[in-house]
Amino acid sequence: MSQEALIIFQKNPIKGLVKTRLASTVGDELALSIYTFLLRKTFEEVEQIPQEKMVFFSDFIPGNNPNPNHSLYLQEGVDLGEKMKNAFQKIFSMGFQKAVIIGTDCPELTHEFLNQAFNLLNQSDLVIGPAADGGYYLLGMKSAHSCLFQGIKWSTSQVFSRTLEQANHHNLTFSLLPKLHDIDEEEDWMRFITQNPIYGKLPGYHH
Numbered sequence: 001m002s003q004e005a006l007i008i009f010q011k012n013p014i015k016g017l018v019k020t021r022l023a024s025t026v027g028d029e030l031a032l033s034i035y036t037f038l039l040r041k042t043f044e045e046v047e048q049i050p051q052e053k054m055v056f057f058s059d060f061i062p063g064n065n066p067n068p069n070h071s072l073y074l075q076e077g078v079d080l081g082e083k084m085k086n087a088f089q090k091i092f093s094m095g096f097q098k099a100v101i102i103g104t105d106c107p108e109l110t111h112e113f114l115n116q117a118f119n120l121l122n123q124s125d126l127v128i129g130p131a132a133d134g135g136y137y138l139l140g141m142k143s144a145h146s147c148l149f150q151g152i153k154w155s156t157s158q159v160f161s162r163t164l165e166q167a168n169h170h171n172l173t174f175s176l177l178p179k180l181h182d183i184d185e186e187e188d189w190m191r192f193i194t195q196n197p198i199y200g201k202l203p204g205y206h207h
Contacts, residue, residue: 048111081149100140129177
């Protein structure tokens with residue numbers, strides 16, 4: 001068994017339940033298409049690193065596992081912070097020495113950044129990938145630091161700064177990855193396909 005695990009938080013791709021802020025302007029159908037694309041792109045990058053892959057689903061574990069080499073789990077907790085805390089605790093209880101968590105809505109996240117994250121844990125207690133909206137797209141650690149998930153209002157522009165405050169308060173060293181953009185709203189998607197026009201041909205995309 002590898003001593004390093006990549007935790008992937010994934011929403012079950014169900015029309016009307018994914019990318020709701022995006023869907024409010026582009027519609028449920030297109031939001032699902034975009035989310036399906038984001039899933040595919042995330043896993044293309046994930047497959048290029050050697051670490052164990054642990055996929056945590058939002059609502060249910062699908063019956064058919066498209067990636068037999070991935071372990072499948074269910075997210076557990078009342079909010080995102082508790083769900084992430086519980087996922088890290090589960091992974092470390094299994095004997096892993098390093099764990100990095102990502103979501104599935106950052107198309108700029110590459111396998112090079114993932115490799116860099118695991119390497120940076122050799123020199124720091126934490127590694128964090130800040131998102132342009134004030135959150136983070138990646139968090140890594142070598143043991144379960146529950147303090148990083150307390151006293152934070154999730155899905156706000158304060159998540160990254162509050163996480164750093166908690167790290168400093170508990171004397172945890174951290175390394176930072178470059179700032180990247182998540183896809184949460186239509187303007188995020190428009191920015192991405194303007195910069196990467198090859199991806200602007202999704203089914204149902206007529207803007």
